[in-house]
Amino acid sequence: xxxxxxxxxxxxxxxxxxxxxxxxxxxxxxxxxxxxxxxxxxxxxxxxxxxxxxxxxxxxxxxxxxxxxxxxxxxxxxxxxxxxxxxxxxxxxxxxxxxxxxx
Amino acid sequence: xxxxxxxxxxxxxxxxxxxxxxxxxxxxxxxxxxxxxxxxxxxxxxxxxxxxxxxxxxxxxxxxxxxxxxxxxxxxxxxxxxxxxxxxxxxxxxxxxxxxxxxxxxxxxxxxxxxxxxxxxxxxxxxxxxxxxxxxxxxxxxxxxxxxxxxxxxxxxxxxxxxxxxxxxxxxxxxxxxxxxxxxxxxxxxxxxxxxxxxxxxxxxxxxxxxxxxxxxxxx
Numbered sequence: 001x002x003x004x005x006x007x008x009x010x011x012x013x014x015x016x017x018x019x020x021x022x023x024x025x026x027x028x029x030x031x032x033x034x035x036x037x038x039x040x041x042x043x044x045x046x047x048x049x050x051x052x053x054x055x056x057x058x059x060x061x062x063x064x065x066x067x068x069x070x071x072x073x074x075x076x077x078x079x080x081x082x083x084x085x086x087x088x089x090x091x092x093x094x095x096x097x098x099x100x101x102x103x
Numbered sequence: 104x105x106x107x108x109x110x111x112x113x114x115x116x117x118x119x120x121x122x123x124x125x126x127x128x129x130x131x132x133x134x135x136x137x138x139x140x141x142x143x144x145x146x147x148x149x150x151x152x153x154x155x156x157x158x159x160x161x162x163x164x165x166x167x168x169x170x171x172x173x174x175x176x177x178x179x180x181x182x183x184x185x186x187x188x189x190x191x192x193x194x195x196x197x198x199x200x201x202x203x204x205x206x207x208x209x210x211x212x213x214x215x216x217x218x219x220x221x222x223x224x225x226x227x228x229x230x231x232x233x234x235x236x237x238x239x240x241x242x243x244x245x246x247x248x249x250x251x252x253x254x255x256x257x258x259x260x261x262x263x264x265x266x267x268x269x270x271x272x273x274x275x276x277x278x279x280x281x282x283x284x285x286x287x288x289x290x291x292x293x294x295x296x297x298x299x300x301x302x303x304x305x306x307x308x309x310x311x312x313x314x315x316x317x318x319x320x321x322x323x
Contacts, residue, residue, distance in 0.1 A: 005170075018170050020170060020174065020175065068172055
Protein backbone atom coordinates (compact mmCIF):
# COMPACT_ATOMS: atom_id res chain seq x y z
CA UNK A 1 0.00 0.00 0.00
CA UNK A 2 1.37 3.35 -0.97
CA UNK A 3 2.11 5.85 1.76
CA UNK A 4 0.65 8.60 -0.42
CA UNK A 5 -3.02 9.40 -0.88
CA UNK A 6 -3.98 11.96 -3.50
CA UNK A 7 -7.29 13.69 -4.25
CA UNK A 8 -7.82 16.16 -7.03
CA UNK A 9 -10.70 18.47 -7.74
CA UNK A 10 -11.12 20.67 -10.81
CA UNK A 11 -12.36 24.16 -10.17
CA UNK A 12 -12.80 27.12 -12.50
CA UNK A 13 -9.51 27.18 -14.40
CA UNK A 14 -7.57 25.52 -11.61
CA UNK A 15 -7.15 22.13 -10.03
CA UNK A 16 -6.91 21.56 -6.33
CA UNK A 17 -4.44 18.83 -5.40
CA UNK A 18 -4.50 17.42 -1.92
CA UNK A 19 -2.22 14.79 -0.49
CA UNK A 20 -1.95 12.91 2.76
CA UNK A 21 1.30 11.06 3.42
CA UNK A 22 1.81 8.39 6.07
CA UNK A 23 5.20 9.22 7.59
CA UNK A 24 6.47 9.39 11.20
CA UNK A 25 8.22 12.78 10.71
CA UNK A 26 10.46 12.27 13.73
CA UNK A 27 12.51 15.28 14.71
CA UNK A 28 15.33 13.34 16.36
CA UNK A 29 14.53 15.04 19.67
CA UNK A 30 11.83 12.66 20.90
CA UNK A 31 12.35 9.90 23.44
CA UNK A 32 10.80 6.46 23.10
CA UNK A 33 8.92 6.06 26.36
CA UNK A 34 9.26 2.28 26.20
CA UNK A 35 13.06 2.26 26.48
CA UNK A 36 13.96 5.94 27.10
CA UNK A 37 16.14 5.99 23.98
CA UNK A 38 16.17 8.89 21.60
CA UNK A 39 14.19 8.22 18.43
CA UNK A 40 16.35 8.81 15.37
CA UNK A 41 15.45 11.73 13.14
CA UNK A 42 13.24 10.48 10.32
CA UNK A 43 11.55 13.05 8.16
CA UNK A 44 10.70 13.82 4.55
CA UNK A 45 13.25 16.09 2.95
CA UNK A 46 11.87 16.63 -0.50
CA UNK A 47 8.43 16.46 -1.94
CA UNK A 48 7.92 16.72 -5.68
CA UNK A 49 4.69 17.19 -7.59
CA UNK A 50 4.50 16.49 -11.33
CA UNK A 51 1.78 17.28 -13.81
CA UNK A 52 1.98 14.92 -16.82
CA UNK A 53 5.59 14.11 -15.82
CA UNK A 54 6.64 17.75 -15.69
CA UNK A 55 7.77 19.02 -12.30
CA UNK A 56 5.47 21.79 -11.11
CA UNK A 57 6.55 21.97 -7.51
CA UNK A 58 9.46 20.93 -5.31
CA UNK A 59 9.64 21.52 -1.61
CA UNK A 60 12.51 21.24 0.83
CA UNK A 61 11.07 20.01 4.07
CA UNK A 62 12.49 19.78 7.57
CA UNK A 63 11.62 18.09 10.81
CA UNK A 64 9.20 20.79 11.91
CA UNK A 65 6.29 19.28 10.03
CA UNK A 66 3.89 17.02 11.84
CA UNK A 67 3.48 13.29 11.46
CA UNK A 68 1.35 12.08 8.53
CA UNK A 69 1.55 15.46 6.82
CA UNK A 70 -1.24 16.85 4.69
CA UNK A 71 -0.71 19.36 1.88
CA UNK A 72 -3.05 21.15 -0.44
CA UNK A 73 -1.96 22.94 -3.64
CA UNK A 74 -3.74 24.94 -6.27
CA UNK A 75 -2.55 24.34 -9.87
CA UNK A 76 -3.44 26.39 -12.93
CA UNK A 77 -5.29 24.38 -15.56
CA UNK A 78 -5.61 20.61 -15.39
CA UNK A 79 -7.83 18.45 -17.59
CA UNK A 80 -9.64 15.21 -16.87
CA UNK A 81 -7.21 12.33 -17.37
CA UNK A 82 -4.10 14.41 -16.69
CA UNK A 83 -1.59 12.63 -14.50
CA UNK A 84 -0.47 14.00 -11.15
CA UNK A 85 2.55 12.33 -9.59
CA UNK A 86 3.65 12.94 -6.03
CA UNK A 87 6.98 11.72 -4.74
CA UNK A 88 8.81 12.07 -1.47
CA UNK A 89 12.22 11.09 -0.17
CA UNK A 90 13.36 11.21 3.44
CA UNK A 91 16.59 11.64 5.37
CA UNK A 92 16.96 7.85 5.79
CA UNK A 93 16.97 7.21 2.07
CA UNK A 94 13.38 5.96 1.77
CA UNK A 95 11.17 7.17 -1.02
CA UNK A 96 7.71 6.61 -2.39
CA UNK A 97 5.76 7.76 -5.38
CA UNK A 98 2.13 7.72 -6.41
CA UNK A 99 0.13 8.69 -9.53
CA UNK A 100 -3.41 9.97 -9.67
CA UNK A 101 -5.53 10.94 -12.65
CA UNK A 102 -7.52 14.16 -12.52
CA UNK A 103 -11.19 13.26 -12.70
CA UNK B 104 -12.58 0.78 36.53
CA UNK B 105 -12.18 2.67 33.32
CA UNK B 106 -13.89 -0.03 31.33
CA UNK B 107 -17.01 0.58 33.39
CA UNK B 108 -16.73 4.23 32.70
CA UNK B 109 -16.53 3.55 29.00
CA UNK B 110 -19.62 1.48 29.15
CA UNK B 111 -21.47 4.36 30.70
CA UNK B 112 -20.06 6.86 28.29
CA UNK B 113 -21.40 4.86 25.45
CA UNK B 114 -24.78 4.77 27.01
CA UNK B 115 -24.80 8.38 27.93
CA UNK B 116 -26.74 7.53 31.00
CA UNK B 117 -25.85 9.92 33.74
CA UNK B 118 -27.67 12.34 35.90
CA UNK B 119 -27.51 13.62 39.40
CA UNK B 120 -30.58 11.55 40.21
CA UNK B 121 -30.62 9.39 43.34
CA UNK B 122 -28.88 6.05 43.17
CA UNK B 123 -32.19 4.18 43.01
CA UNK B 124 -32.57 5.52 39.48
CA UNK B 125 -32.46 2.87 36.81
CA UNK B 126 -30.23 3.31 33.77
CA UNK B 127 -33.25 3.92 31.59
CA UNK B 128 -34.64 6.57 33.93
CA UNK B 129 -31.25 8.22 34.06
CA UNK B 130 -31.13 8.22 30.30
CA UNK B 131 -34.54 9.86 30.00
CA UNK B 132 -33.76 12.48 32.64
CA UNK B 133 -30.52 13.34 30.95
CA UNK B 134 -32.01 13.50 27.46
CA UNK B 135 -34.78 15.74 28.75
CA UNK B 136 -32.21 17.97 30.42
CA UNK B 137 -30.22 18.46 27.22
CA UNK B 138 -33.23 18.67 24.91
CA UNK B 139 -34.49 21.54 27.08
CA UNK B 140 -31.10 23.22 27.27
CA UNK B 141 -30.50 23.01 23.50
CA UNK B 142 -33.98 23.22 21.99
CA UNK B 143 -32.70 23.84 18.44
CA UNK B 144 -30.79 20.56 18.29
CA UNK B 145 -32.41 17.39 17.06
CA UNK B 146 -31.78 14.13 18.80
CA UNK B 147 -29.36 13.06 16.06
CA UNK B 148 -27.44 16.35 16.27
CA UNK B 149 -26.10 15.36 19.67
CA UNK B 150 -24.11 12.56 18.06
CA UNK B 151 -21.91 15.27 16.49
CA UNK B 152 -20.74 16.40 19.91
CA UNK B 153 -19.26 19.83 20.00
CA UNK B 154 -19.78 20.30 16.26
CA UNK B 155 -23.52 20.45 16.87
CA UNK B 156 -22.98 23.52 19.05
CA UNK B 157 -20.14 25.42 17.45
CA UNK B 158 -20.60 26.39 13.77
CA UNK B 159 -16.91 27.27 13.29
CA UNK B 160 -15.77 23.96 14.69
CA UNK B 161 -18.35 22.27 12.47
CA UNK B 162 -16.98 24.01 9.38
CA UNK B 163 -13.42 22.85 10.10
CA UNK B 164 -14.65 19.36 10.81
CA UNK B 165 -16.57 19.17 7.52
CA UNK B 166 -13.50 20.45 5.66
CA UNK B 167 -11.33 17.77 7.29
CA UNK B 168 -13.95 15.14 6.46
CA UNK B 169 -13.31 15.68 2.74
CA UNK B 170 -9.89 14.11 3.17
CA UNK B 171 -9.72 12.80 6.69
CA UNK B 172 -6.29 12.20 8.20
CA UNK B 173 -7.71 9.22 10.12
CA UNK B 174 -7.88 7.25 6.85
CA UNK B 175 -4.31 6.14 7.50
CA UNK B 176 -5.31 4.55 10.82
CA UNK B 177 -8.42 2.96 9.33
CA UNK B 178 -6.42 1.45 6.47
CA UNK B 179 -4.00 0.03 9.00
CA UNK B 180 -6.83 -1.41 11.08
CA UNK B 181 -8.45 -2.93 8.01
CA UNK B 182 -5.21 -4.54 6.94
CA UNK B 183 -4.72 -6.03 10.42
CA UNK B 184 -8.29 -7.20 10.55
CA UNK B 185 -7.87 -9.36 7.46
CA UNK B 186 -4.36 -10.61 8.20
CA UNK B 187 -4.61 -14.27 9.27
CA UNK B 188 -3.23 -15.41 12.64
CA UNK B 189 -0.55 -18.09 12.67
CA UNK B 190 -3.26 -20.74 12.92
CA UNK B 191 -4.92 -19.46 9.75
CA UNK B 192 -7.97 -17.98 11.51
CA UNK B 193 -8.80 -14.30 11.18
CA UNK B 194 -10.56 -11.67 13.22
CA UNK B 195 -13.58 -12.04 10.99
CA UNK B 196 -14.02 -15.57 12.29
CA UNK B 197 -14.56 -14.08 15.76
CA UNK B 198 -16.60 -11.11 14.57
CA UNK B 199 -18.79 -12.69 11.94
CA UNK B 200 -21.19 -9.72 11.78
CA UNK B 201 -18.45 -7.15 11.37
CA UNK B 202 -19.79 -5.90 8.03
CA UNK B 203 -23.02 -4.69 9.62
CA UNK B 204 -21.00 -2.78 12.19
CA UNK B 205 -20.45 -4.19 15.65
CA UNK B 206 -18.86 -1.45 17.73
CA UNK B 207 -22.26 0.07 18.62
CA UNK B 208 -22.89 -3.02 20.75
CA UNK B 209 -19.80 -2.45 22.91
CA UNK B 210 -19.12 -2.43 25.71
CA UNK B 211 -21.56 -5.04 26.90
CA UNK B 212 -22.17 -7.08 30.03
CA UNK B 213 -20.90 -10.58 29.47
CA UNK B 214 -23.17 -12.99 31.29
CA UNK B 215 -20.61 -15.77 31.21
CA UNK B 216 -17.64 -13.96 32.72
CA UNK B 217 -19.79 -11.44 34.63
CA UNK B 218 -17.70 -8.51 33.44
CA UNK B 219 -18.00 -5.51 31.18
CA UNK B 220 -16.33 -6.26 27.85
CA UNK B 221 -15.05 -3.45 25.66
CA UNK B 222 -14.35 -3.82 21.97
CA UNK B 223 -10.60 -3.80 22.67
CA UNK B 224 -11.03 -6.61 25.16
CA UNK B 225 -13.12 -8.57 22.67
CA UNK B 226 -10.35 -8.18 20.11
CA UNK B 227 -7.82 -9.47 22.60
CA UNK B 228 -10.09 -12.36 23.53
CA UNK B 229 -10.23 -13.27 19.88
CA UNK B 230 -6.45 -13.18 19.74
CA UNK B 231 -6.07 -15.36 22.83
CA UNK B 232 -8.61 -17.81 21.48
CA UNK B 233 -6.32 -18.11 18.49
CA UNK B 234 -3.15 -18.38 20.58
CA UNK B 235 -1.89 -14.90 19.81
CA UNK B 236 -0.50 -12.58 22.48
CA UNK B 237 -2.93 -9.83 23.47
CA UNK B 238 -2.22 -6.32 22.19
CA UNK B 239 -1.48 -3.55 24.68
CA UNK B 240 -4.38 -1.12 25.16
CA UNK B 241 -2.19 1.72 24.00
CA UNK B 242 -0.71 -0.18 21.05
CA UNK B 243 -1.27 1.45 17.70
CA UNK B 244 -2.45 -1.84 16.23
CA UNK B 245 -5.27 -2.21 18.73
CA UNK B 246 -6.32 1.41 18.33
CA UNK B 247 -6.27 1.03 14.53
CA UNK B 248 -8.41 -2.12 14.73
CA UNK B 249 -11.01 -0.40 16.91
CA UNK B 250 -10.91 2.62 14.61
CA UNK B 251 -11.67 0.40 11.62
CA UNK B 252 -14.52 -1.36 13.40
CA UNK B 253 -15.93 1.92 14.72
CA UNK B 254 -15.80 3.31 11.19
CA UNK B 255 -17.90 0.41 9.93
CA UNK B 256 -20.47 1.36 12.58
CA UNK B 257 -20.59 4.97 11.53
CA UNK B 258 -24.04 6.55 11.80
CA UNK B 259 -25.40 3.51 13.60
CA UNK B 260 -27.08 4.36 16.88
CA UNK B 261 -25.45 3.01 20.00
CA UNK B 262 -27.27 -0.21 20.88
CA UNK B 263 -26.41 -1.35 24.36
CA UNK B 264 -28.65 -2.89 26.97
CA UNK B 265 -27.75 -3.45 30.58
CA UNK B 266 -29.25 -6.73 31.77
CA UNK B 267 -31.47 -6.37 34.84
CA UNK B 268 -29.16 -8.35 37.08
CA UNK B 269 -27.57 -6.83 40.17
CA UNK B 270 -23.94 -7.22 39.09
CA UNK B 271 -24.54 -5.48 35.78
CA UNK B 272 -26.53 -2.70 37.43
CA UNK B 273 -23.72 -2.30 39.97
CA UNK B 274 -21.21 -1.89 37.16
CA UNK B 275 -23.42 0.82 35.70
CA UNK B 276 -23.61 2.55 39.07
CA UNK B 277 -19.85 2.36 39.47
CA UNK B 278 -19.33 4.10 36.16
CA UNK B 279 -21.93 6.72 36.99
CA UNK B 280 -20.26 7.41 40.33
CA UNK B 281 -16.94 7.74 38.55
CA UNK B 282 -18.40 10.30 36.21
CA UNK B 283 -19.65 12.40 39.12
CA UNK B 284 -16.58 11.97 41.34
CA UNK B 285 -14.57 15.18 41.68
CA UNK B 286 -10.84 14.72 41.30
CA UNK B 287 -7.59 16.33 40.23
CA UNK B 288 -6.00 19.69 40.89
CA UNK B 289 -9.05 21.61 39.81
CA UNK B 290 -11.44 19.30 41.64
CA UNK B 291 -13.68 18.80 38.63
CA UNK B 292 -15.78 15.77 37.84
CA UNK B 293 -16.53 14.75 34.28
CA UNK B 294 -20.04 16.02 34.98
CA UNK B 295 -18.74 19.48 35.98
CA UNK B 296 -17.75 20.07 32.40
CA UNK B 297 -19.96 17.78 30.32
CA UNK B 298 -23.24 18.18 32.26
CA UNK B 299 -23.20 21.33 34.39
CA UNK B 300 -21.20 23.46 31.95
CA UNK B 301 -22.03 21.86 28.60
CA UNK B 302 -22.26 24.44 25.83
CA UNK B 303 -20.10 26.97 27.70
CA UNK B 304 -16.61 27.83 26.62
CA UNK B 305 -13.42 26.76 28.31
CA UNK B 306 -10.66 28.90 26.79
CA UNK B 307 -10.94 28.13 23.08
CA UNK B 308 -13.02 24.95 23.51
CA UNK B 309 -16.76 24.57 23.65
CA UNK B 310 -17.74 21.91 26.17
CA UNK B 311 -19.71 19.11 24.57
CA UNK B 312 -22.72 17.66 26.35
CA UNK B 313 -22.49 14.17 27.76
CA UNK B 314 -25.39 13.13 25.58
CA UNK B 315 -23.85 11.77 22.40
CA UNK B 316 -20.36 11.19 23.76
CA UNK B 317 -19.21 7.76 22.84
CA UNK B 318 -15.50 7.24 22.81
CA UNK B 319 -15.86 3.71 23.99
CA UNK B 320 -12.29 2.58 23.67
CA UNK B 321 -10.14 5.62 24.05
CA UNK B 322 -8.07 5.33 27.18
CA UNK B 323 -8.40 8.45 29.31
